[in-house]
Amino acid sequence: xxxxxxxxxxxxxxxxxxxxxxxxxxxxxxxxxxxxxxxxxxxxxxxxxxxxxxxxxxxxxxxxxxxxxxxxxxxxxxxxxxxxxxxxxxxxxxxxxxxxxxxxxxxxxxxxxxxxxxxxxxxxxxxxxxxxxxxxxxxxxxxxxxxxxxxxxxxxxxxxxxxxxxxxxxxxxxxxxxxxxxxxxxxxxxxxxxxxxxxxxxxxxxxxxxxxxxxxxxxxxxxxxxxxxxxxxxxxxxxxxxxxxxxxxxxxxxxxxxxxxxxxxxxxxxxxxxxxxxxx
Amino acid sequence: xxxxxxxxxxxxxxxxxxxxxxxxxxxxxxxxxxxxxxxxxxxxxxxxxxxxxxxxxxxxxxxxxxxxxxxxxxxxxxxxxxxxxxxxxxxxxxxxxxxxxxxxxxxxxxxxxxxxxxxxxxxxxxxxxxxxxxxxxxxxxxxxxxxxxxxxxxxxxxxxxxxxxxxxxxxxxxxxxxxxxxxxxxxxxxxxxxxxxxxxxxxxxxxxxxxxxxxxxxxxxxxxxxxxxxxxxxxxxxxxxxxxxxxxxxxxxxxxxxxxxxxxxxxxxxxxxxxxxxxxxxxxxxxxxxxxxxxxxxxxxxxxxxxxxxxxxxxx
Numbered sequence: 001x002x003x004x005x006x007x008x009x010x011x012x013x014x015x016x017x018x019x020x021x022x023x024x025x026x027x028x029x030x031x032x033x034x035x036x037x038x039x040x041x042x043x044x045x046x047x048x049x050x051x052x053x054x055x056x057x058x059x060x061x062x063x064x065x066x067x068x069x070x071x072x073x074x075x076x077x078x079x080x081x082x083x084x085x086x087x088x089x090x091x092x093x094x095x096x097x098x099x100x101x102x103x104x105x106x107x108x109x110x111x112x113x114x115x116x117x118x119x120x121x122x123x124x125x126x127x128x129x130x131x132x133x134x135x136x137x138x139x140x141x142x143x144x145x146x147x148x149x150x151x152x153x154x155x156x157x158x159x160x161x162x163x164x165x166x167x168x169x170x171x172x173x174x175x176x177x178x179x180x181x182x183x184x185x186x187x188x189x190x191x192x193x194x195x196x197x198x199x200x201x202x203x204x205x206x207x208x209x210x211x212x213x214x215x216x217x218x219x220x221x222x223x224x225x226x227x228x229x230x231x232x233x234x235x236x237x238x239x240x241x242x243x244x245x246x247x248x249x250x251x252x253x254x255x256x257x258x259x260x261x262x263x264x265x266x267x268x269x270x271x272x273x274x275x276x277x278x279x280x
Numbered sequence: 281x282x283x284x285x286x287x288x289x290x291x292x293x294x295x296x297x298x299x300x301x302x303x304x305x306x307x308x309x310x311x312x313x314x315x316x317x318x319x320x321x322x323x324x325x326x327x328x329x330x331x332x333x334x335x336x337x338x339x340x341x342x343x344x345x346x347x348x349x350x351x352x353x354x355x356x357x358x359x360x361x362x363x364x365x366x367x368x369x370x371x372x373x374x375x376x377x378x379x380x381x382x383x384x385x386x387x388x389x390x391x392x393x394x395x396x397x398x399x400x401x402x403x404x405x406x407x408x409x410x411x412x413x414x415x416x417x418x419x420x421x422x423x424x425x426x427x428x429x430x431x432x433x434x435x436x437x438x439x440x441x442x443x444x445x446x447x448x449x450x451x452x453x454x455x456x457x458x459x460x461x462x463x464x465x466x467x468x469x470x471x472x473x474x475x476x477x478x479x480x481x482x483x484x485x486x487x488x489x490x491x492x493x494x495x496x497x498x499x500x501x502x503x504x505x506x507x508x509x510x511x512x513x514x515x516x517x518x519x520x521x522x523x524x525x526x527x528x529x530x531x532x533x534x535x536x537x538x539x540x541x542x543x544x545x546x547x548x549x550x551x552x553x554x555x556x557x558x559x560x561x562x563x564x565x566x567x568x569x570x571x572x573x574x575x576x577x578x579x580x581x582x583x584x585x586x587x588x589x590x591x592x593x594x595x596x
Contacts (some may be wrong), residue, residue, distance in 0.1 A: 011492055013501035018404040023399050026419055033434035034426075036444055040437050081582055088338040090333060090381075098341065104348050107576040109530025111550040112569040115557050116351035119566075126350065133492050151347055156592045183328045185311050212427030215532035216549070219557065232429040236537060239433060251430045257426045262418075277584055 040248035052249045063230040064142055069210035072149035073157075077203045080157025081195070087158070088165045106155045108217025117148055118220040140222030145230060148216040153206030160202035164195060193253075197272035199263060208261040210255065242262070354574045356568035370564035378544040379552035379568065383529050385460070386548060390519055390528040391468040395571070398520055399473025402513075403505075406483035417480065431469045432537025435462055458540030461547065466534040471527050481556070482516040483509075506515030519586045526579040530572055534551045 052058075062087065073155065086092075087099050121128040121138040128138060138144050168191065176186045214232045221228045231254060238247035323426045328336065360367055370376065401420060405413060424430065435441050439456035449456060490512070494504040510517075532550040539546045541555060548570055556565035 011495065012407050013495075015408045018400040019408075019410070022397065022401040022404055022416070025400075026416075029465070029472060030419065030422055033438050034422075035468070036437045037430070037434045046428055046481075079347075082336065082340045083344060086337050090337055092337050092341075094341070100580050102344070103347055103580055103583070104352060104576060106532075107526050107579045108352070109532060109550050109569075109572045109576070110353060111532040111553045112530070112572045112576075113351060115553060115569060116354045116358075116560075116567060117360060119562070120350055120354050126354065127346075127546070151351065154347055175379060183332070192474070208425065209289070212425075212429070214427065214429050215536075219554075224425055232427050232533065235427075235429050239436060239537060242442065244440070246358075247433055248437060251427075251433055252429060254427055258427070259458060262425055 034255075037248050037251055041252040042243060043245055044249060049249050052246050053253050057225050057229070058231070058250065060226045061229050061234050063146060064228065065231045067213055068142060068145045068149055069207050071145055072153050072210050073203045073207040075150055076153040076157045076206050077199055080154060080202060080206075081161055081199060083154075084161040084165055086159045088162060102156050102158050103153050110152070110213070113147065113151055113216040113217070114219035116178060117151060117216065121147060121220065127199070139220055139222075140228065142221075142228050144220035144222065145217050145228060148220050149210040149213060151215055151217055153210055156205040156209060157202035159201070160205065161195060161198045164198040168194060197268060201268045201272060203259060203267050206270060207256060208265070211257060211261075297548050318442050329399050337482055352573060355566055355569050358562065359570040361566075362563050366563060366568050369383050370567035373564070375544050376552060376564070376568055379547045379549045380418065380571070382460075382463070382545075382547065383549040386463055386467045386535075387525050387528045389464045390471050391525050392467055394471050394524050395474050395517065395521055396477050397472065399513075399517075401476040402479035403509075405480050406486075407488050420474050428470060428531065428533030429537060429593075430571065431534035432466050435469075435538055458542065458546060460546070463536035463546060464533050466538045467528050467531055470531050470534050471524045474524035474527065475517070478516050478520035478523070481512055482513055486512055501533050515590050518589075522579050522586075526575060529575055561593050 044052065057102050064074070074267055083098075083102065087095060087102075118125075120126050121131070121144060123129065123132050123137075125139070131138060136143070138147055172190055173186050176190050177183075181189065211231060214230075214236075216232055218233055221230065221233075223233055231250065235247045235250050235254075238250065240245075362482070363404055366562075401416075404410075405417060438445060439449060439462060440446050440456075441450060443457075446457075456465070490508050491504050494508045499507065529548075530550060531548075532554070535548055536551055536554070539548070539551055541547060541551060543555070547555065549572055551568045553565050553572070556568065
């Protein structure tokens with residue numbers, strides 16, 4: 001059917017209007033401003049650019065942003081799988097509420113999450129007061145950054161894994177069980193391999209989101225240079241010092257990372273698809 | 281091959297790029313919680329033994345309670361720490377009211393614009409074939425992949441005093457940055473994809489037979505759209521609009537960069553939360569925050585209802 005695009009285009013009206021509006025809108029709101037960013041950072045020579053984006057304070061922020069995002073995504077991969085599993089496989093009271101509220105970190109404004117987590121994990125907070133005697137400080141340390149990123153990343157893993165789990169052919173598991181596999185063997189040999197692409201996608205999505213995250217982190221982080229300062233905050237700091245070009249340079253680096261992650265997610269998706277088709 | 285089969289949670293098998301970036305809120309998608317329950321439990325005992333099963337449920341619920349539930353409860357607890365009177369007083373502060381007003385204005389600008397954009401984009405993408413379509417879809421999703429801080433920064437670089445158009449704008453006395461237009465632009469940017477990405481898979485799955493039939497029977501293009509297309513996509517529109525609205529009202533990073541934090545003038549509710557918090561006015565900060573948390577809860581409730589509706593429709 002799609003072999004006659006031209007003839008089909010003739011039937012329904014409004015193509016030119018709709019596409020034209022879409023392109024103008026996207027161009028004005030998204031593309032032009034993003035070009036402004038890249039052009040701004042191109043005002044620097046390569047050497048200057050390199051010096052800006054590899055300054056020690058920035059290197060420390062990359063370590064924190066990428067490190068904490070990675071660990072948070074890993075934690076959420078484990079517990080996201082657990083939640084998705086429990087939500088799809090078992091009935092228990094409150095399941096629907098848990099299922100609906102899994103999206104809360106996505107719907108709750110980040111600033112609200114930020115101050116709530118800070119209140120919870122500060123020395124006299126509900127959770128912080130039990131950690132303090134153990135010598136664990138969370139608020140205003142890199143651990144606080146991790147806590148915030150764990151919060152915002154959870155829905156990504158659950159919602160990527162959940163549909164795959166629902167679609168899983170139970171017959172395969174039953175066949176494996178009939179053939180004498182233990183439940184753990186069924187999980188590790190039959191279910192897990194099918195879930196792997198979705199898990200990796202969920203991990204990458206949570207990771208990508210965490211790197212750019214700002215609102216929920218800055219309240220709990222303490223924002224000490226070299227210790228608990230995330231990369232997006234450095235962009236804001238540079239802007240406040242009217243160092244527009246420096247801010248643009250750091251932002252360009254972050255954009256490059258985001259785009260690479262998008263490509264990675266794309267690749268993962270096609271891996272996922274191949275898995276599916278091979279199964280059929 | 282015309283209609284793509286929707287995956288249970290609204291994930292289509294051939295979702296491209298970062299379409300998934302926004303998946304969490306949406307997923308659950310067109311098939312709903314009912315779908316999570318396998319029809320009429322097969323009476324076979326299978327899978328993990330009961331003890332393991334209970335342990336798994338307990339640890340999942342514990343993790344959920346620790347990570348998701350406690351922050352939510354904390355918001356309301358802290359907001360009412362000094363009693364209902366203080367709570368109401370914090371909310372009726374002139375600055376707080378101004379922040380609420382500004383947030384509503386921004387949502388009123390961003391949501392309708394992105395609704396129109398979403399319908400136009402989905403019409404072009406779902407009903408027609410053209411070169412570069414997948415690139416266009418990726419571009420629409422782009423704002424999800426960009427850090428909110430960068431979303432604000434790009435407009436400062438365009439319209440700020442040192443920006444491209446800054447000198448011209450200030451010569452003509454037009455304020456964009458640290459004023460409503462900048463806030464509106466940043467808000468529109470971060471919410472661009474919501475409606476479009478909701479409608480595209482929906483309209484693709486519906487195909488265009490109904491529209492073509494209407495046209496053949498003599499309806500005008502506009503009539504066809506209003507009488508045939510619009511009723512078909514209305515729940516998708518509602519869905520996209522509430523997600524778009526939640527993000528527009530709650531956005532922090534992007535508006536923080538372009539706002540300038542002028543009290544009573546360029547402070548949205550999330551920014552007001554930040555200011556109050558940084559002034560150690562914690563209870564007032566949590567009072568404003570509790571309104572935003574309520575908004576998030578309402579959004580999730582509406583989302584669940586819409587999902588149930590679409591489930592009914594598709595089951596019929």
